[in-house]
Amino acid sequence: MTGLRPAPGVAHVDDGEIVYAAVxxxxxxxxxxxxxxxxxxxxxxxxxxxxAERVAEATGASISDVRDDVEAFVEELLARGLLVEASA
Incomplete structure (x- = not known):
């Protein structure tokens, strides 16, 4: 299973509604x-x-409505150095 995790040197705080992340x-x-x-x-x-499936479930949206946006935003987080790929 391939997943993602915060990149080395990235701090993040999740207060349940907002996530703050920084390199x-x-x-x-x-x-x-x-x-x-x-x-x-x-x-x-x-x-x-x-x-995308888990985001759709969490937000009450359909997978088809969120898939493209989710994938684009994940790519942006990777490009900004906030997330990296990790193997489990």
Whole structure:
């Protein structure tokens, strides 16, 4: 199973509604709320293949409505160095 995890040097805080993440020590702090926070949580907990499914379940949306946006946002988090791929 391939998943994602916060990149080395990334600190994050999840207060249940908002996720704050930053590459330390330089930042900047990225504030994720709503769907973005749901994507972060799903990305850090489980297989990469099922992120969109878990986001849809958490938000009450259909998978077809969120899949493209979820995949694009995960790619953005990877490109920004906030997430990295991890094998379980």
């Amino acid at each position: 330390l020590p330089a930042g900047p702090i990225v504030v994720l709320d709503g769907g973005a926070a749901a994507i972060w949580v799903a990305a850090c907990d489980g297989s990469r293949a099922s992120i």
